[in-house]
Amino acid sequence: MAQSLATYIALPGTTAEAFEHWHEVFGGELNLMRYGDMQLEGMGFEPDPNAVAHVTLTLPAGVLAGGDAMDDGKDYPVRDTAYSLLYTTDTPEEARGLIQKLLDGGGAVGMPFEQAPWGGWYGQAFDRFGVMWSFSCD
Known part of the structure; x- marks a missing residue:
């Protein structure tokens, strides 16, 4: 497999909605997998089956990937100017x-x-x- 670099973002339970919105805005190919779609035996935690385990939005210019944050309700700031x-x-x-x-x-x-x-x-x-x-x- 060739080397590549993608941006990965974890959102507090809004990953599916965000990536679907970005797909509407930017187009591309969207692939989304929820924990309920996976075999969870041997995982060290019990995630919500509706939580996003992994998602990719492949655009002509690159790949955006992500998943739902697993922080158990901790304060999870997303809006910031430290990144874009x-x-x-x-x-x-x-x-x-x-x-x-x-x-x-x-x-x-x-x-x-x-x-x-x-x-x-x-x-x-x-x-x-x-x-x-x-x-x-x-």
Whole structure:
């Protein structure tokens, strides 16, 4: 198998909803497996059978993977500016369209998408799950 790097995100019980939303926004191929779909013998814990064990959203530009957090109700902050998912588009119009889909889905602007000092375009939007998406375009 060739080496690759994918982004993995654990969400507090909202992974299925988030990945289905992102699939609607960005397209791609969605593969989702819940713990109830698996053989659980030998696992060191008893997960909710409806919890997401593993999900991938394969896009032309890369893979986003994730699962539901198994933190037993601990405070699990998602919204932060310490990380973002950077999505690079071919045109500013394409980025604006994706940002608008996130906003229409209950998101909020983090930084307006506009021409950046380095000459390209850049902006940020938080989706309704608190994940910050950064958009870039030359």
